[in-house]
Amino acid sequence: MKTSRAAIILAAGQGTRMKSALAKPLHSVGGRSMLDWTLALADAVGADRKVTVWGSHSPAVKEAAEAAGSATALQDPPQGTGHAVACAKDALGGFEGHAVVLYGDTPLIRPETVEAVFSALAHGASIAVLGFEADDPAGYGRLIEDGADGLDAIVEDREASEAERAIRLCNSGVLGAPVPLLFDLLSEVTNENAKGEYYLTDIVAIARSRGLKCKAVRGAQAEMLGVNSRSDLAEAEAAFQARRRQEMMESGVTLIAPDTVFFSHDTRIAADVVVEPNVVFGPGVNVASNVRIKAFSHLEGASLGEGAEAGPFARLRPGAELGANAKVGNFVEVKKARLGEGAKASHLTYLGDTDVGAHANIGAGTITCNYDGFFKHRTVIGEGAFIGSNTSLVAPVTIGAGAMTGSGSVITEDVPDNALALSRARQSEKPGWAQRFREAMQARKAKAQVRSKKD
Incomplete structure (x- = not known):
């Protein structure tokens, strides 16, 4: 029997770098809003439940998500990705299946890529994280693997060691886990970090401390492009x-x-x-x-x-x-x-x-x-x-x-x-009229030129 699926779509960011009155997830790629791209992705992978997390600054995101059949959850104030996912807990009350965390500003991820995340969960991983080999990993969180087909931790770039920054396997932000476990792990996440935020990525280390299996799933870098400007x-x-x-x-x-x-x-x-x-x-x-x-x-x-x-x-x-x-x-x-x-x-x-x-x-x-x-x-x-x-x-x-x-x-x-x-005036001709008109206009023009020179 197939495990039921849910999608939690994070779309509460301020999007200040867009410099737009329009909420960032509602900007379009290929004639479709980025939010609609992500909602369609959730549908394509068979998500039985969808929850879109929105911010108080962008009620239009809530309206668009609900119009597309998604439940919504408010994040106010924003306190990081872990806090954003936790805001979806009530909307997923009673749901026992697997959830994937997606983003309202990442429109290019293919359904088959997300299917690989769900497949990792179906084959025993407690958490599956979508990563990619970056041409230039600077700025991305790094996926730290244990060398035995497992994921040990996710380290943010600003908090990574020199050795960790040399790793090219980067975090896309997309993550899958069973819903009860996801919210249980989030309850242990703290904001003791450089930004004072609750990082979703911290659940990997918490899961590993419990002896749970985590796995990195690889996708193409071209799919992971996030839009911030x-x-x-x-x-x-x-x-x-x-x-x-x-x-x-x-x-x-x-x-x-x-x-x-x-x-x-x-x-x-x-x-x-x-x-x-x-x-x-x-x-x-x-x-x-x-x-x-x-x-x-x-x-x-x-x-x-x-x-x-x-x-x-x-x-x-x-x-x-x-x-x-x-x-x-x-x-x-x-x-x-x-x-x-x-x-x-x-x-x-x-x-x-x-x-x-x-x-x-x-x-x-x-x-x-x-x-x-x-x-x-x-x-x-x-x-x-x-x-x-x-x-x-x-x-x-x-x-x-x-x-x-x-x-x-x-x-x-x-x-x-x-x-x-037929509906038009009957044609008539006036012989010589065009010639007389031209002669009269030429004479008038010549007189005007003479007066102009005298003046």
Whole structure:
């Protein structure tokens, strides 16, 4: 029988180095808050219970955690990581399973890495600590192993000896233990240290003094990046993007210039899609196979059917849906609009709150006038319709299947199937008017120049 699991997420830090009114855990990486990354990690490893520890300075963290299904516990005032974990005790009352301590500012840890922590507990460790071999260990707590596959202690950098500072195995902060044991050990932790705080890491030495087995689990340094500043946030974003680009290419997506393409945490792209340079994916994009997304396009909350094409310089906003083999070209913006199979809007068009039937053609400069200043209205364009260039479609309006609109028309009424709709002034000519106008203006300009010289 599988042991039940819990996650304690520490998110009560002040985050002063971010210099932001927004709480640090709510800053985003890959279009998702760091807190949501950690909550999703807890879900991915099957945590039956989640408790987010928040600080009185950041009630928005509490609100976000509870909205995501996590219980919350207040740490006030903050007195170190050990104190923060102890604050979760009441929220986990009666829970007998294993818990892992995670952090609301460490968004890159993979589920399989945390699974290794739980696996160590399942195989007899009383405490399992996630560590990593650091390129430069300065500033990190060191994991002191006993040489027999065991962990003897965790020593903070500022309190380490010279020999201990030479150790490159560093503490990530992630730690797992059975819940009853975790809180029992924490009850013995004191704040007799350089910072006067209760260190979570002290429970390792306490456990070892009781003869309990502790174990270090190794992970990749790239996953352990904690965010404390805007510079760290940019580094985390870059690391996420590099990882995501590699995953995309390994799954069969062609990125012509990988470093110029930016993904969101939930971007889904099928094999045999080509993404040209300088494309940005916001949250909520799904792309079917054999799609081509051309350069300098921005997509968010959009779906593209098989064989569709977007760009260059296309903007697909939330609710944009391109059917199979549909096409939107340069400087086309689509919002809450569906283009049916084979429909085309090749250039210079705005389609908002619109349904476009299969194989319809939208001419350059077409605008769906969807907003009256108070409400949004829909436009329906039937299958095989042909919308002439520079047409304004004033919603709510329906263009029938196979219907056409003349270029430059302003369409305010429904157009029947297979009809032609025209709405523009009759053309007239005034012979010689342009020449007379130019002569008169040239004469006026010459007089003005003479007066200017006299003055």
